[in-house]
Amino acid sequence: MSIVDKATVRQRIRDDRTWRRIVQLLVVALYAYGVFGGSYGFQATLTTVTFTAALAVAYSLVLGYLDVFNFAQHAVIGIAAYGFAITAVATGSVLFAVLVACVCAIAVLAAVAGLSARLTGFQLGLVTISVGTVFLTALTTFTDLTGGSSGIAGFPRWFEFSALETRAALLLGLGVLVGTGLLVKLIMSGRIGRLSVAIGDDEFLARVVGTNVVLVRVVVAVLCGVLTGSATAIWVQQQAVVVPTTYGLPMLIQIFLVLMVGGRRSIWGPVAASVVVVGVPGWIGGIDGNLLTILFALLVIVVVVRRPDGLFPEPLRDRRRSPLLLRRSRSSERPVIVGIEACRVRKTFGSVVALDEVSVAFEPGQITAIIGSNGSGKTTLLNCLNGIWQPGAGSIGLRWADGVDRPLRRARVHRLARHGLGRSFQVPRLAAGLSVRDNVGLAGDGWGHGANDARLQQTLERWDLTGWLERPVSVLPHGVRRWVELARLDLGGCRVLLLDEPAAGLTDDEVELLVEALLRWKADGCAIVLVEHNHDLVERVADHTVVMVGGRVVGVGALAELRDRGELGDVIGSGSRG
Amino acid sequence: MRELQSLVNGVGLGALYALVGLAAAFVLRVTKIMNFAVGGIVVLAGLFAASSSGLPPALRLILLLLVGAPAGVLVHLVSTRWLEGRSQRPQEHDLGGVLVTVALATALQGLGYLLFGSDLRYATSVVPAATLSLGGGITVTTGTILLVAAVALGGVASWFVLERSGLGRALRAVSDDATTARLSGVRVSTMAYLAYALLGVLCFFVGDVAAEVVGVTPDNVFHIIVGALFGLVIGGGDRIVGPIVGGLIVGLTESVVNARGGQFTATVAQLGLVLVILLVAPRGLFPDRTSRAVG
Amino acid sequence: MRLVQRRGGHGGRAGVLLSLMLGVAMLGSACGSGGASGGDPIKVGAIFALSGVYGAIGTETLDGVKFGIDEINASGGIGGRKVELEVKDYRSDQSHVVSLANELLQDGVVAVIGPETSTSAVVLDPTMASAKVPMISGAGLDPKGEYSFSVQPLSGYFDLAAQFAKSRGATSLCDMGISGASFESLQKVLEPAAAKADLPMGTRIPFDGAATSLTPQVTQLKSDGCTAVFAGGTGSSLLVIARAMVDLGMTDEVLMTQPTNATAATLDQLGPAAPFTNFGLPKVVVADLISQSDPARAVITPFATSWKNAGKSALTTNNAIGYSSARIVVQALQGGGQTAAAVYSFLRSGKDIPTPMLTYNFGKTHNGTLPDRGNGWFAFSRWNPTTKAFELTFDGTTTPAGG
Structure with missing residues (x-):
């Protein structure tokens, strides 16, 4: 409080x-x-x-x-x-x-x-x-x-x-x-x-x-x-x-x-x-x-x-920005990543094995859910796909819009992002010093596939954010923070989406809005990686479900099949508790 | 002969850096903060030692050690404890925290100027000062020997407190994970007070020794702490041996290069050495396996 | 005593308020009054570093200045007018010197006393020249501006230093100084002095004025076999050098330095270096020790006595320099007139201006430097920490030549 x-x-x-x-x-x-x-x-x-x-x-x-x-x-x-x-x-x-x-x-x-x-x-x-x-x-x-x-x-x-x-x-x-x-x-x-x-x-x-x-x-x-x-x-x-x-x-x-x-x-x-x-x-x-x-x-x-902001801080106003000094990115000319794949990825921290020979492919137009208890390596996998961590062994494969599979040289986070790799976080990450509009608009500066002022306005309206424009992001309720983050992804036009527990903390009504967005992205042909504890959501939207335990993939398939085959084990328990 | 004499001189200087480095490593170990204010405490303690000429040296040292504890607690109250509430970000990116300790060091330096002026001051030695000849015209002072002995004493004491005592285990638990430590019954805030009280005692000890051997002036605040922190970066800050070896390397570099190329070249050489270490082996020469880079 | 002291310090809020009001009053009067009417005080400016690197020297010098001004006011002032001293503290930051001096000039001072070091005085030279107001500073460096007068004796004690070193059996004269212009000017005065004493120059080492350790440099002196060292620079650097000599076992050598370094704080810290550190002091500081026959005695004794009677602490060179500066201004005001122009033309008129420290003559024939007689007013002295007094260790062979 x-x-x-x-x-x-x-x-x-x-x-x-x-x-x-x-x-x-x-x-x-x-x-x-x-x-x-x-x-x-x-x-x-x-x-x-x-x-x-x-x-x-x-x-x-x-x-x-x-x-x-x-x-x-x-x-x-x-x-x-x-x-x-x-x-x-x-x-x-x-x-x-x-x-x-x-x-x-x-x-x-x-x-x-x-x-x-x-x-x-x-x-x-x-x-x-x-x-x-x-x-x-x-x-x-x-x-x-x-x-x-x-x-x-x-x-x-x-x-x-x-x-x-x-x-x-x-x-x-x-x-x-x-x-x-x-x-x-x-x-x-x-x-x-x-x-x-x-x-x-x-x-x-x-x-x-x-x-x-x-x-x-x-x-x-x-x-x-x-x-x-x-x-x-x-x-x-x-x-x-x-x-x-x-x-x-x-x-x-x-x-x-x-x-x-x-x-x-x-x-x-x-x-x-x-x-x-x-x-x-x-x-x-x-x-x-x-x-x-x-x-x-x-x-x-x-x-x-x-008073980290000083005694005379500048008021945070909602205003459109001029594209001064850094030119609008020529994103339309940039090749786009449409699919991503982990091949026998291994990642260790000290003596702890976080990922052990993990191989999963994420195809365009499909929602792949990853479930597993805390510490099973879900977020680590996302971070490896995202280029935040380099795998200790194995590789990350990329599929490009022209249908060719080839790796990206110097695959750092921001370079992958510029080719259309989107990411949201368990706790929404927003820049506290930016207005709601600018937080969403960040997409236009980085991902920026086809983002412009008109689309920014459209996106703000679509995610029902127009009523929040004059508030600093630090006082937004959790749900709204989530929408700001997802609106950013939306505006960014990313074709591969790595979503880390997007439903966490949302009300049932809000989850409905999320489902709507997920299905829309899927229809647009995005490859969606959904790390989620909410099994109802997974069951409704996921084409495949990947079960992880202790850094290993232990099952792949539809959630219902997996449950029938008994491959969920502890996971389901922890899921329903969450 | 000059080189040999410079090396002997450098051992004294390095020992001073090592001592201050031990104090800074102690804070780092307990609070995960690199506290530039340590330089200010050491120099102020030294200035007090130097200006209490009426007291017998041994009594003065004892009094200073007694005053050191509350002084350390005061620094804790002003800097780290106050900072705890505001840190929204991981410590290593919390530059505001660095600014606070730099500002505190500047305030302590200003206090030194205000109370004692900018003059270099010396304290009467506990051990009577003498210059011993090592042959070939090389001399070593009892001060240098005293400093080296103090490093050994400080190192052993730090090692004992941090590695072998119950207090040390509790302190480490706090620094690794305050929440877990709290849950397992460690009184976190008491531990931090205790740590800073110990730090105060250590700093006042170093200050007294510095005032006896090399003299102190408020001008020295940043020179001493930067030299010591350089030592920490080079040696790796988490183990006792890191600050000692690092401090000696910094002191020897400064002394030998200064003798040949002057103060400017020596300062540049130190900075260059540190930059190379930071970019090539950011965890220093003696990294603790479980730790991250210093800072 | 009517000191307008704009240093708040101890007065708390009332002091700040008072100084604010005084400040406003002065700002107001700055524009209006120029002419001298009956009882108006004569304004004399003082600009010194009262904190920072030069703080110790500045504070001691200002003490002497105030003593001199108080003395003249106690005796009724000049022509019935009191002398009012307006003090500015530039905190050892030379970028403040010009604007503070301009504030003094705006307030209509007829002369400025200070600053205490040549590096600060040089910055001020053009300002004083364009305002045509004389400045009596502690500048030891040439060249000086047209309106810049120095109370620093340039040559006197260097000759003594060389003779002193020679008398102690030195085979060469080594020296250390803060690198740059100050080191170069040190060479300019030391070389002829050494030549006069028939002593060759030895190792010369410029060093960084901010250095907190000069052990490497002193190590070089040692390995070069220096037996007599003249140390330029400040009191702090003198201490660093002296202590390094102790550490390196050079306690049988001779260390010499200029008189301004003999501040109370520096003397207090000499410790084991005291037995071989020597200061070329003006005799006023060792007034008790000079012989009955010394011609300087008649001028020195009254001042030294009144200083002691005022209950002040031991007299230092900088006290004497400050007092002498005040005496110079007072004599110019009495002898020349009570405007800046009158003070200036009196100083340049070629008259002898006696002070306890030296007799000055700023006339064209002396080209702004000291008359020869000044040499005899210096002595080499050594601090004795146990008795807290100077010991006259060497009474120079130079005899007073008369004005």
Whole structure:
């Protein structure tokens, strides 16, 4: 119950438009005062607030959307800053220096994004912290290049105003912030945004619907690098000096704080948070720097634990997305898998044999049920078919639409999915940060066989989801969550469906709807693998039933025949109990 | 001669990493969390040791060990216990958890700066400090010997607590499967408190030794914990021998490479070594058969 | 005393409120008042690192500055006007230096005292030059800006260091310093000093300022047979080097360092390295030990005595530097006038400005450096942890040359 309550509270905060309006108005008023009436000190601090917010918003692409925690973000900004300054001094070309700054930021971020696929969160944290150390050590080692602790000054600049012209600096910062904010909004309201949120919330789900996670990560990291690099290059010109102390651990904590307090996927949030975190101490003045660091670090902890969405989260609205940046998949040209087969598949975990010489074929236009008690290897078999696990021995055969049987090279989850392998889970997997429409629409980004906006709308109507569009998925009842998942499969146009206990937790009425869908898919010629405990359902729809016990197939045939032959043994008992 | 001397120096540094690594491995074993805050506790304990110059060293050490237990419990309350309620995802992907411990380490570092400034501080040695000549101009300090002895002591104590005592079995049961452990009568939350209290004692011990031998400054918080965690990644974190061997490898690498190529090259060499291990043998050199990769 | 201290710290909410109000008041007055009317205080800015890497040095220097300002205000101020010190803390982050200095300039300060290190002062040079307000900093590095005046004695104690090493039987002078400009400038001053003392230069090792272990570098010094080492860098790096020398059994060698490293915290931590670590201190710090005949005595003793009488802790070099900076500004205000331009032209006029630490002369003939007389104001001293005092271990052979 408490989960629902928490979600409701969070929902209330999201919906509290008054609160957000007030925050937005305050921010706008503050900037109006800063631009038109603020004193020197006020404007100077507000400029820092603005650039910090811009860098945080840029970083939200990686941290907020992809959920990749890069503890070397201060180094990314620092490398961009030094890349700019060194190049500007050496070549005299500011434009070229800005480009170098972007390339520097992109290089580090792309490397981190690439590594994030191979390392666990802790390992990535450790490695990126160390990368930050390497960067700071490099600054004090290669002093001919970096100027050591006195840094680099006197490089050519586009913005030649003096340090006293704080209004100009503030307007420049505001320009960078607005530009960064609009670009982030544009990128994230498109297809790539939907995929990023899916990856950030549930990477496994993203793979299963056919997302090339590494590609999306690297693309987003590159975009983040462009924004971070250019914002840094402009900020450095305003500061007119690059010194190592700027790019230390306090900067990292500050950026994390601004993003976590403001909301990792929000734009107004980080701006408001930057005003609170950077601006207020600056305006009050004289607060001990170490005390601030302690307070900030503790605040990060409180926010991460208590308000993972931040204090000013962006409301989740139902809206259609533009297909920005990742082109609509050319799914119609892609060959389609229409049947799948396990040949003498063996899978072990340590000393436990999960699958032992399992051979089953799943033909187009047929529903094959797999029954067996818990631990009999049903889900393991699905995972092997799905490409999640590679069989220890034996092979997975694929039948293609042209009638030929041939394997797929590098048969990873997302590649199989792109050729029409669909999957649903025992507990429906939905991306919490996406609307109902986008959760269904994910199918169009991965599986995507013939998906378009009109079909998406049709699918939403067919599964009776139109009434739920404005609710966050975290508060949906179980049945509706199931329909969202099945609607996604429906829209994806998959020809092979691996369904793991789709009837679990459904009411009798809901099971009727499920039967309807299963028979429709069957009529469309899909090969359906149905892992199910509900024997009534199996009896009604399945063409064949496969009985598994202890990782082995012990019987194949119609359920009634098997029962008559006495081959069900314990299975039936466990089934009726379930 | 320089190389030999560097190797001897490296043993001392490696022993320090190994000690901190033992503490971090202890937390990992019990809570499945890699706690960066361990670096902060060690350094703060060291700073307290270094600034209590009025006390006799032995009394100071005893007092610190006594204070260590509640300090460990406090860290548990602030970081892991608080985190338990929110973790919706498997720990290894729970990056927010990593952020919390990094933030806690930063807060402890800030506290160090606030109370003691950035100066390097040394504590009076329990064992009178001396430099012994090994011949050929090579010297070794009693501090290095003390560190190595502390590693042996810490290793044996950890091994005994984790492998041989009833407490250790209960702790392991909790870390493997908290629900089952709870059902079979282990008081999970009590166990976690106890583990962190022990961790606090271990960290305060390491802090005192570090302050006596190499000196402590808040600047060191991340250097020490990153070195120790590198050791854990290289050695494999689940057994006692992993952190010790890993820590020594990291320390020796740093010392020998630094002597030839400077601090920057040494840092890069360490990072390179760790990346190779992570990509080639992610479970480290001494993996526990039943465990996953570190972290 | 009218210190406008914008460091909240201990005052709690009331302090924050007060400083807020003061801040607002100052922001308001910044735009309006420029002219000097009767009893308005003269504003002097101070910019120091009070936390972070340079925090120890900055805090000690500021203590000295405040002592100097309090002293002049207690004696009635300058021409009936009090001197008001406005303090900014840049937290050892040089990216804050310029904007904080600009806030001081906006408030109409006639001079800025600080920052304590050359790396921060260099960042500030262009700002001060464009505002035409003099800055009295602890910068030891050349080149300095037109409006940048340094209280750091550049050459004095390096000559003493070389002579000291020679007198202790050293065969060469080795040195270590933080890599980069600071290491290079160290070579520039050490080489002529060593040549004067007829001592060849030995191994020179630049190191990373953030390094927490320099044992490998010290190992190299040992294997190269160095007997006298000059250690540049900060108090922290000095400690790391000193302790590594202890660990490597180099306790019979001579370790020397610059006076600013003799902070209370560093001295406290020297431990077993104290017997061979030597500081080139201004004599003001060892006022009790200098001989009756020393010409510096007359200037030093009153300050050292009043410092002691004020119940302050042991005088450090940075206290003396801070106090001297304040004395320079006060004398310029008294002798030149109460505007930034007047202070600047007084400083550049070529007049001798005596302070307890040194006599300064920033006239063109001295090109902003110290008069020769300064050499005699330094002594080599060693910290004695058991008595918590300095011991004068070497009284340089250089004789005061007079202003």
